[in-house]
Amino acid sequence: MKIFKQYQYYSKEQIESKANEVLRIMEVNNYPPKWPFEASRAADALGIMIDWQSIPPDTQGSIVAKILPLQRKIVLNELIPKLSGGFVESTIAHEIGHWILHVNQDEADGLTEQLELNLGLEDVTRYFLCRTVDTKTSQINMNSQLENIEWQAQFFASCLLMPLHILETTRKGRDLTNWKHLYAIQEELGVTISNLIYRLQSLGWISIPKGSKQIYLGKAAPNGQTNLFDR
Ligand SMILES: [Zn+2]
The missing domain is CATH 1.10.10 (Arc Repressor Mutant, subunit A)
Incomplete structure (x- = not known):
């Protein structure tokens, strides 16, 4: 078992119903959704932490956010000045999309104990970097699995918000x-x-x-x- 699921196709309807499931979980866990939408309440309802850290750009450019499934944590990049307002909400919702659609949650939970012994352990198979989570990502031409995965997370975010x-x-x-x-x-x-x-x-x-x-x-x-x- 891997932390990230193997790539799979989701229809728009499937993604929308997964987002609706999260809205129901929010109701059940006493974080009822309200608008203007606060995506951090969805994270709270799912037991996911949100943290701000400096994430320096890498060779492929700037990174907006990442998700650390083993730590149940979404990290937002404090170095991105425009990451505020609705952009924060859509970024958190996008990362939740990765959590719901792409993370092998049983595996993530099972490995948490192991992680606590090894804090700081991070490698490319254990987290997910998101470079841009605005419409550009949503309208990308879908010619690779990675782009599909990003599209899925962004479509999920738009359904959740x-x-x-x-x-x-x-x-x-x-x-x-x-x-x-x-x-x-x-x-x-x-x-x-x-x-x-x-x-x-x-x-x-x-x-x-x-x-x-x-x-x-x-x-x-x-x-x-x-x-x-x-x-
Ligand atoms: Zn992403």
Whole structure:
């Protein structure tokens, strides 16, 4: 058994239902979710610690956060100045996504005792580094397992932060094609505007043609490049 599961495909529906499970665990463990969403409450409900540390960049660039499954700990990088507000929430939610989708939890729990004897023991098989957890990661072309894994964690985060029933309530009386309204929703939910746009687009509620600021309702913008069969 390994700390990280072997790569597996998850459908969007599967990921969404895993995120909903975490929301239920929050209810049961007395950390009921509320909005603006505080992802640290989800971590509390799951018994995961959150810590801020300096994580210096490595040869591949800067690192936003990491998860240490054996220590049940998410480490956020205090060296990243823009890691604040909604970006913190989505980063924590993203790391929780790794915990739920990619960590072999029985193995992590079983090895905790061993780890206590060996504190500081860390190698590449025992933690997970996340370089960027903004929309760029969400829209990556999925040509490698690592990118898929990052996409899965980010999609999980968007489902956890913005569950369907909350979005349905929040959109009432609002015009999703109006940026001002979107910014109001963003603030209400405690997410970044790019998190919100990504979620609404992946639900097919809005579309924004590449390079444009114009928002259209529904999946395909007029003359847009969205797949016609996807309507
Ligand atoms: Zn990640």
